Amino acid sequence: MNEATAHLLFDVVERLEKNIVARECPALVAMEGQRRLFLSDYDYLRDRAAATAFETRAADKVLEIDATRWVMAVPQVWLFTPPSTIAVRAVSNHPLREGEQEAITWMNFDRDDGVDYGRVAYARRPSGEPVFEEPEIFDVGIRPKSEMPGFLLLKRCLPEE
Known part of the structure; x- marks a missing residue:
């Protein structure tokens, strides 16, 4: 990860931590292109439709400002299951169950450095x-599934081959 993308990642993480x-x-989602732009969505974790709508809006903005890099971050609860599977769920006010850990899940993209x-x-x-x-x-x-935060955003931003 190059310095500019790392800086953007730390900025997003700091904002989400607050x-x-x-x-x-x-x-x-933070993106840099013709300008720097931040987007947020409080309904993202509600359901797949809300997540899809937000990532679609973000992808439209990435293309609009000709972003060269972006970072997406989402708070989630991770569940580690043997042998090497990770499941995630939305954060909630309920106590964590055995094997769960709260984490900010993130994905970044840089035109020169990849994902x-x-x-x-x-x-x-x-x-x-x-x-x-x-x-x-x-x-x-790792092999992210289509439910991974940023997966749809990445797919929509990559040129079709």
């Missing part, structure tokens, strides 16, 4: 205050 501290959980995936795991103090880890980039082969 939202999570305020007990808000929007999906965020990176990662997360920012966090835990909560007894008071409910979140404590965030540093962003983690997945350096192992």
